[in-house]
Amino acid sequence: MVREPAEDLALVKALVEASHAFDNSGADPERNCWMAVHQHVHGVLPSEYDIREIDEGLYLAVLEARKQSEQRV
Numbered sequence: 001m002v003r004e005p006a007e008d009l010a011l012v013k014a015l016v017e018a019s020h021a022f023d024n025s026g027a028d029p030e031r032n033c034w035m036a037v038h039q040h041v042h043g044v045l046p047s048e049y050d051i052r053e054i055d056e057g058l059y060l061a062v063l064e065a066r067k068q069s070e071q072r073v
Helices: 005-020 029-042 056-072
Strands: none
Touching (some): 005 056, 029 056
16 A cells, blocks of 8 residues: 555644653653554553564654754744
8 A cells, every 4th residue: 555645644633643642751752763663563552572564754754854853843
């Protein structure tokens, strides 16, 4: 399945918002974006030693979008 650019932007935005939900357990944008993408890809939060792969391109897009949104504030 190939996603359209608008779908990608909507997904990235949704995952950035989801990553903020993890800020109460630690304000680490890299970790929180990874957790949001992991939950999106696998349907569950990662366990402590979870080694399942995630879409690295999606993770990097979410992390970059989050960093950009935090710079605008």
